[in-house]
Amino acid sequence: MTHSALTLEVRNLTFSYQRDSPVILDRWSERFEPGTMTAITGRSGRGKSTLLYLLGLMLRPTSGELWVGSSNAEAMSDAERSRMRAQLFGFIFQDAALDPTRTVLDNITEVLLYRGSSRPQARRRVVELLTQLEVDVPIDRRPGQVSGGQAQRIALCRALLSEPAILLADEPTGNLDSETSRIVIDAVRAHADSGGLAIVVTHSAEVAAQCDREVRL
């Protein structure tokens, strides 16, 4: 797997949800390099998920800049940001955001079909990766018929198959036992080792220890 090597850089970022609500990030600066996996840690309510939404171009900061490679995302239109999000970012968020009306297979394969894989090729890749992630469910099931931890790994499978330059994960091991957590973190680790950039919000010291560095909010 190869990724376009992109640095993500935040400069003097300030954010509050509303004008009169508490400031969650105050002139915050940080740089995330390709080929690395960073843990974002900190007490509950400190703004870890909010930071991930900002980094993933889902929220705009109150002030400050976010650079994705050589592009300043704050200078871009909403449409340009959406395009960039679809092309460069992969997300593993707490509400796995699978389409409940479609099968596990269809939820995952779309990205591969879109990129020109044949249906049998796409199916093979999906089955291979689900097996690696130890998701032992029939691929014609719907998301409502799998467990929370399985849904999370199905979302991880979808995110990894799109080969995003930047992978953002919000508590990807939150619902998982320690053995399954290890499988998930190994997969995120492999993404970073192959040149991708991974940022993982976590409350787990064990997960943070497997990252290259920890940024505490």
Ligand SMILES: Nc1ncnc2c1ncn2[C@@H]1O[C@H](COP(=O)(O)OP(=O)(O)OP(=O)(O)O)[C@@H](O)[C@H]1O
């Ligand atoms: N949509 C929103 N509108 C207003 N305030 C919000 C919104 N979402 C989150 N907040 C507030 O922003 C703060 C940061 O929330 P956030 O979810 O980013 O924290 P967190 O560090 O990820 O927490 P946790 O570890 O509990 O998941 C909290 O005080 C939260 O109540």
